[in-house]
Amino acid sequence: MDMNASFSTPEITPEELAARLEGATPVIAQYIETKASQPDALLFFRMGDFYEVFFDDAVKAAAALGLALTKRGKYQGEDIPMAGVPAHAAEAYIAKLIRAGFRVAVCDQLEDPAEAKKRGSKSVVKRGIVRIVTPGTLTEDSLLEASGANRLVAISARAGVMALACVELSTGDVECLEVTPESLGSHLSALRPSETLVADRLLGDEAVYGLVKVLGGVIQPQAAALSDPAAGLTRLKRLYGVETLDGFGAFSPAEVSALGLIAAYIDVTQAGKLPVLKAPRRLGAQTFLAIDPSTRASLEIDRAQRGGREGSLIAAIDRTMTSGGSRLLSARLARPLIDPLAINARLDAVEWLIERRGLRQEVRNTLRGLPDMARALSRLGLGRGGPRDLKVIKDCLSHAGGLIQRLQSADRDSSALDTHPAEIMAQITSLTPSEAVEALNYRLGQALVDEPPLMARDGGFIRPNYNANLNAAINLRNDSRQVILQLEAQLQGETGLPLKIKYNGVLGYFIELSAKQAEGIATLPNAAHFIHRQTLANQVRYSTTELIDLDSRIQRAASDALTLELAIFEDLREEVRHLTHELQQMFDAVCGLDVACAAAEWAEDHEATRPVIFDGPLFDAKGAKHPVVVQALRSEGKPFTPNDCCLDASGQAGARLSLVTGPNMAGKSTFLRQNAILIIMAQAGLYVPAASLKLGVVDRLFSRVGAGDDLAQGRSTFMMEMVETAAILSQATDRSFVILDEIGRGTATFDGLAIAWASAENLHETIKCRALFATHYHEMSKLEQLLSACENISLTAKEHNGDLIFLHEAKKGAADRSYGVQVAKLAGMPPRVVARARDILERLESENATRLKLDDLPLFASLQPEPVKNVAPQQQSEAEKALLALDPDDLSPREALEVIYRLRNLVKIDA
Numbered sequence: 063m064d065m066n067a068s069f070s071t072p073e074i075t076p077e078e079l080a081a082r083l084e085g086a087t088p089v090i091a092q093y094i095e096t097k098a099s100q101p102d103a104l105l106f107f108r109m110g111d112f113y114e115v116f117f118d119d120a121v122k123a124a125a126a127l128g129l130a131l132t133k134r135g136k137y138q139g140e141d142i143p144m145a146g147v148p149a150h151a152a153e154a155y156i157a158k159l160i161r162a163g164f165r166v167a168v169c170d171q172l173e174d175p176a177e178a179k180k181r182g183s184k185s186v187v188k189r190g191i192v193r194i195v196t197p198g199t200l201t202e203d204s205l206l207e208a209s210g211a212n213r214l215v216a217i218s219a220r221a222g223v224m225a226l227a228c229v230e231l232s233t234g235d236v237e238c239l240e241v242t243p244e245s246l247g248s249h250l251s252a253l254r255p256s257e258t259l260v261a262d263r264l265l266g267d268e269a270v271y272g273l274v275k276v277l278g279g280v281i282q283p284q285a286a287a288l289s290d291p292a293a294g295l296t297r298l299k300r301l302y303g304v305e306t307l308d309g310f311g312a313f314s315p316a317e318v319s320a321l322g323l324i325a326a327y328i329d330v331t332q333a334g335k336l337p338v339l340k341a342p343r344r345l346g347a348q349t350f351l352a353i354d355p356s357t358r359a360s361l362e363i364d365r366a367q368r369g370g371r372e373g374s375l376i377a378a379i380d381r382t383m384t385s386g387g388s389r390l391l392s393a394r395l396a397r398p399l400i401d402p403l404a405i406n407a408r409l410d411a412v413e414w415l416i417e418r419r420g421l422r423q424e425v426r427n428t429l430r431g432l433p434d435m436a437r438a439l440s441r442l443g444l445g446r447g448g449p450r451d452l453k454v455i456k457d458c459l460s461h462a463g464g465l466i467q468r469l470q471s472a473d474r475d476s477s478a479l480d481t482h483p484a485e486i487m488a489q490i491t492s493l494t495p496s497e498a499v500e501a502l503n504y505r506l507g508q509a510l511v512d513e514p515p516l517m518a519r520d521g522g523f524i525r526p527n528y529n530a531n532l533n534a535a536i537n538l539r540n541d542s543r544q545v546i547l548q549l550e551a552q553l554q555g556e557t558g559l560p561l562k563i564k565y566n567g568v569l570g571y572f573i574e575l576s577a578k579q580a581e582g583i584a585t586l587p588n589a590a591h592f593i594h595r596q597t598l599a600n601q602v603r604y605s606t607t608e609l610i611d612l613d614s615r616i617q618r619a620a621s622d623a624l625t626l627e628l629a630i631f632e633d634l635r636e637e638v639r640h641l642t643h644e645l646q647q648m649f650d651a652v653c654g655l656d657v658a659c660a661a662a663e664w665a666e667d668h669e670a671t672r673p674v675i676f677d678g679p680l681f682d683a684k685g686a687k688h689p690v691v692v693q694a695l696r697s698e699g700k701p702f703t704p705n706d707c708c709l710d711a712s713g714q715a716g717a718r719l720s721l722v723t724g725p726n727m728a729g730k731s732t733f734l735r736q737n738a739i740l741i742i743m744a745q746a747g748l749y750v751p752a753a754s755l756k757l758g759v760v761d762r763l764f765s766r767v768g769a770g771d772d773l774a775q776g777r778s779t780f781m782m783e784m785v786e787t788a789a790i791l792s793q794a795t796d797r798s799f800v801i802l803d804e805i806g807r808g809t810a811t812f813d814g815l816a817i818a819w820a821s822a823e824n825l826h827e828t829i830k831c832r833a834l835f836a837t838h839y840h841e842m843s844k845l846e847q848l849l850s851a852c853e854n855i856s857l858t859a860k861e862h863n864g865d866l867i868f869l870h871e872a873k874k875g876a877a878d879r880s881y882g883v884q885v886a887k888l889a890g891m892p893p894r895v896v897a898r899a900r901d902i903l904e905r906l907e908s909e910n911a912t913r914l915k916l917d918d919l920p921l922f923a924s925l926q927p928e929p930v931k932n933v934a935p936q937q938q939s940e941a942e943k944a945l946l947a948l949d950p951d952d953l954s955p956r957e958a959l960e961v962i963y964r965l966r967n968l969v970k971i972d973a
């Protein structure tokens with residue numbers, strides 16, 4: 063969709079509207095008025111069994127959906143373009159439009175057309191928008207990914223403070239926090255919203271717009287008036303049905319503004335129906351491990367760089383049994399914690415479940431059958447759910463009891479001192495139903511048939527004998543059907559004709575004869591009884607007064623039964639709505655339990671260990687593996703070589719900075735990433751694929767690995783690399799963990815080496831964080847002697863008969879060479895090229911032409927710039943004068959190079 067077009071919602075003046083209505087038929091006038099209220103959305107206008115789309119919307123929808131574009135009547139002398147989709151299949155079409163970036167306003171008939179007719183034959187059926195379908199407010203299973211969360215985010219700013227609010231309708235989770243322009247990317251990439259509401263003014267901020275465009279899903283600009291905190295407060299109070307938000311915590315004006323944007327958007331898109339949401343959770347700036355978008359992408363946490371879940375960390379370790387559990391695991395990996403207590407609480411639950419294999423299997427078996435209660439709850443809360451959603455809740459509730467029993471009985475067979483960990487205890491408490499929930503469970507069990515239909519309007523979902531009135535209506539309906547059969551037999555006997563009594567929505571019950579048989583009717587003595595209804599090509603249809611009477615009785619009984627069923631459905635839905643908070647909590651507990659069991663299961667299968675988590679500067683991993691590479695190698699029948707890595711920001715127990723060298727393909731990138739992934743897994747509360755891990759919690763994780771990704775729009779790979787490295791050097795703290803892979807390789811050798819050298823120095827001397835720095839610049843290994851807490855590590859390979867064998871072992875010490883030519887040979891380069899390269903390499907090495915005398919490089923000269931002396935113009939050298947006459951911003955790289963040559967010549971002359 064053209065984003066610019068949706069930036070402004072053109073207000074239509076009453077005069078303009080009147081002009082537009084000129085010459086429109088009543089229905090088209092109704093369409094134009096409705097569309098004017100939602101100009102940015104495609105309007106699906108219900109007409110009988112179809113949703114129709116007119117004018118420009120028709121052109122857009124037809125193109126996006128591959129529908130035929132037709133015409134319907136005229137408007138102001140022109141044909142009206144039209145496209146239509148059958149109402150029963152609308153959901154699939156809407157899904158396609160949403161994926162294509164549209165918003166769809168669904169306008170339904172709000173009364174029976176018969177009602178409208180009563181007002182006069184020309185009167186128009188009442189219609190109104192019942193919902194605006196947008197990516198962030200979807201609740202239908204068919205429109206949502208089972209294992210992906212669907213979040214709506216709002217960003218607003220007040221008094222120089224920016225805040226972000228986020229809602230997930232399916233879990234009812236609402237949170238908000240203050241953000242900075244620097245941290246916005248990290249939060250957005252963790253939440254991965256489907257849709258982001260941005261206060262109009264903020265969209266003018268290039269940095270904010272750039273981030274939201276890449277990470278925010280569909281952008282919905284919001285008018286300034288909507289972000290007013292006072293108005294936001296009123297909307298929030300209405301949404302939560304409270305007098306004050308004080309009970310939820312103290313929110314800043316920016317937070318209230320962002321939350322208010324969400325409340326307004328829900329109000330409009332749900333046409334006034336309010337979902338049941340949890341109280342907004344206010345997050346501190348430092349609740350989670352900060353992971354910026356490029357780090358997240360390069361570590362392939364929830365999707366691989368080539369796109370998709372396959373090959374990502376989550377795909378490798380997700381053993382959850384429910385889609386809710388899978389969503390929770392993704393959320394935990396997206397936002398690992400930083401509080402050791404909270405992390406250890408999660409780990410306690412995993413450990414407890416590892417020790418109880420049998421119990422774990424039983425719990426997992428129970429979880430296997432559990433449907434997605436969160437989404438059913440959100441649909442019911444928004445008045446959109448059906449009988450099948452009630453059944454989902456029933457099924458979950460019936461399993462909850464079993465889960466509690468299993469968890470509670472766990473310790474009967476282990477030592478008396480053993481108690482449940484706090485997280486499991488909390489889950490047991492949440493799963494224990496209140497009396498009201500038990501009553502609901504009982505009622506749902508009594509009321510619902512085993513396989514109810516999706517839509518309440520289809521009826522037939524209440525069990526026989528649940529309700530006496532319903533029973534009476536159903537019996538009448540069923541009896542009447544019996545009577546129809548009797549009448550059919552009777553008429554067949556009387557007339558001697560093989561007539562049939564049939565039913566359709568237009569005629570109701572009727573007698574049908576073939577055209578030939580119908581000729582016999584006229585000759586019957588009681589021919590007058592047969593009232594002609596319809597003649598088709600091959601059939602003639604009749605009725606009799608008896609059949610008409612029977613028809614209306616049957617219709618009444620059927621509609622009475624449906625009305626009663628709908629009333630029962632509404633009662634049950636209301637009961638569920640009342641208990642939504644409690645039911646949400648139960649489901650959260652189910653998801654938490656699923657994640658803990660899944661983590662235990664994965665840990666057991668992979669001999670993973672519990673990380674030791676504390677506040678401190680140490681990172682000490684022994685025998686660690688990369689969980690995704692292990693899996694990939696295993697499928698090829700190859701082993702993975704575990705490696706150790708010890709870093710200590712204080713420089714006491716280990717180096718602060720490790721320079722990682724080694725031949726191409728030796729496993730440097732894998733080594734770097736695996737250590738970062740250990741941190742993410744450990745701080746997410748999971749066991750890690752290592753013999754042991756001691757981890758002083760990390761506040762920010764940075765990784766600069768590989769070529770630029772899709773964030774690099776409009777920037778060269780090298781530029782992107784520099785931007786990301788700059789961000790790391792400006793944002794990392796002494797509690798951060800940085801991995802840098804071959805920075806500086808995208809430019810000339812000396813520039814690259816200089817940048818890599820200076821960055822390494824800066825990490826070690828100024829930031830003082832734990833860092834792994836992989837490089838092909840062997841000159842950098844000298845830093846080990848120059849810096850106090852820097853060491854060389856190399857990933858090993860050995861040459862055998864001219865071939866290279868990779869050992870993938872991380873050892874202390876620097877690698878001697880790159881073996882690039884051998885790797886080229888392995889890659890299948892033509893032998894002549896390889897031979898020639900070997901020849902050139904030998905010559906270069908013997909001439910030592912490119913070796914820099916780094917021993918002579920004055921250490922930290924760059925960190926302490928020489929004080930600039932003021933020199934009188936007459937005392938300036940030619941070189942200085944030439945230098946001062948330059949405007950560096952005006953120079954292209956090529957011109958800059960030429961200037962350097964010129965200056966150099968001048969210096970020679972000066973000298």
Ligand SMILES: Nc1ncnc2c1ncn2[C@@H]1O[C@H](COP(=O)(O)OP(=O)(O)OP(=O)(O)O)[C@@H](O)[C@H]1O
Nearest residue numbers: 701702703704725726727728729730731732733870
């Ligand atoms: N510890 C290990 N054990 C076994 N195989 C490994 C190990 N580490 C890496 N490998 C294998 O080696 C391949 C290359 O690893 P990686 O990309 O990490 O090398 P690299 O040194 O970064 O290479 P380059 O310098 O060319 O970027 C991996 O795809 C993997 O198959």
